Amino acid sequence: MQKLSIDLLPAEFKQAQTKKSKLYKIQSIGIVVVGIVGFLASLVIILRVLQSQKILQLQSRAQEAEQKVSNLKTSQDYLFLLKNRLTTINQYLGVSSKQAQMYNVVENLLPPTVSINTISVSRNGEVSILATSSDGESLDLFLNSLLSKDKNEDKIKEISMDNLSRGKDGIYRLTVNIKPR
Amino acid sequence: MKKEEILKLYSNYKIFLYPLVTAISSLILIVLVIYPQATKLLGNQTAQQEISKRSNFLEAKAQTLENYNQEDLNNKVNLSLTAYPDDKDFANAIGLLQSLTAQSGFSIISLSFGGGTSKDTNVQSYSIKLDLLGPLKNSSILVDNIEHSPRLIKVSGIETSSVRDPNSATISVTLEVLYSAVVNSYGNVDSPLPELSDKDQQVLATLKSSVSSLPQVQATAAASPRGKLNPFE
Numbered sequence: 462m463q464k465l466s467i468d469l470l471p472a473e474f475k476q477a478q479t480k481k482s483k484l485y486k487i488q489s490i491g492i493v494v495v496g497i498v499g500f501l502a503s504l505v506i507i508l509r510v511l512q513s514q515k516i517l518q519l520q521s522r523a524q525e526a527e528q529k530v531s532n533l534k535t536s537q538d539y540l541f542l543l544k545n546r547l548t549t550i551n552q553y554l555g556v557s558s559k560q561a562q563m564y565n566v567v568e569n570l571l572p573p574t575v576s577i578n579t580i581s582v583s584r585n586g587e588v589s590i591l592a593t594s595s596d597g598e599s600l601d602l603f604l605n606s607l608l609s610k611d612k613n614e615d616k617i618k619e620i621s622m623d624n625l626s627r628g629k630d631g632i633y634r635l636t637v638n639i640k641p642r
Numbered sequence: 643m644k645k646e647e648i649l650k651l652y653s654n655y656k657i658f659l660y661p662l663v664t665a666i667s668s669l670i671l672i673v674l675v676i677y678p679q680a681t682k683l684l685g686n687q688t689a690q691q692e693i694s695k696r697s698n699f700l701e702a703k704a705q706t707l708e709n710y711n712q713e714d715l716n717n718k719v720n721l722s723l724t725a726y727p728d729d730k731d732f733a734n735a736i737g738l739l740q741s742l743t744a745q746s747g748f749s750i751i752s753l754s755f756g757g758g759t760s761k762d763t764n765v766q767s768y769s770i771k772l773d774l775l776g777p778l779k780n781s782s783i784l785v786d787n788i789e790h791s792p793r794l795i796k797v798s799g800i801e802t803s804s805v806r807d808p809n810s811a812t813i814s815v816t817l818e819v820l821y822s823a824v825v826n827s828y829g830n831v832d833s834p835l836p837e838l839s840d841k842d843q844q845v846l847a848t849l850k851s852s853v854s855s856l857p858q859v860q861a862t863a864a865a866s867p868r869g870k871l872n873p874f875e
Contacts, residue, residue: 484657491664498668502675509679512686519693526700530831533707537835539715540707541828544836546722549765550794550845553820554725558796561785568782577778581801584816 559586563641566616570606574599586641594633607639618642703835721849726794728824730768735819738793739772746784748776751812767818769798778802778811792852794820
């Protein structure tokens, strides 16, 4: 058996109902939107307040630590001074100067039969020697040692022989200038 | 406009008025509250991190400074000032050189002081010219002793002339004695602390043993304290 349905409501009433339900929906959406925005606004404000409190706490902690460090300024200055001194000491302590190195190289290479009359080491490490020997071979050995990279520890750049003479007494006199590397 | 007309207008357009009011109020909240506060929140996040970092750094620094033994630090500073003083220490240099030359078998004939030079911005020096008498064969020992002494002294020139007797040769040695004035204040509260490396500790140990192995220097130091009690005064 078929059901019969008859719509007896007037068209104006139906229109008003549709309009009302639409308005209700819009109102609900509006309330939700305003609610969400309001919630976000309050959330941001709460976070800001919390953040401000945290920053204040951190600032007071930093000030406290700063005060502590200021009270220990003497220790800090001493530590800086110590480090500053040690940096320079590290640079120089136990490190031979160029002049000393050159002097030691020449001293070590000098054969026992060669004697030094004068030796001078200048500020730039240049060595001038006036040596004498009765033995020409010893002088030759001395010069060869000065020229040998292995023996001179690679510290000599250039050797110039200014004078080599043999006197009536049979003694050789040698004048050399040695330039450091 | 009458009240009835307004009400009629409202009932006709309220379907548009509601979303409009919602949008305007949301916009006002966003523009006046959410956006500025969120911007500040994000901006302060960096500031907060920086303050936190500074606070942690300062706390660690204070802790490190507290851990240093002031007396030990004083001793180390004095030791470093013995090797590398803050002023021209003529008396101590003479005492040390007398000791070193005697150890090397030389005696001092004459001694003269010269003007200072500045190796770089930190290092200053004054020169000492020594005329010595002694065995020529010991000259390299003398040079080594001077260069490896606990006081920073560098040989800048050596001269021997007319060596007739190698056992009593006259040697003229020019030395550069290094020193450097103390700066009144090093760093500020936020400066990171320097760390003493293993090498620094080794140098301090070397200095300690070298200084103690030189009785003359110790005696001189005891008679007249080197430098000021507080170098920052």
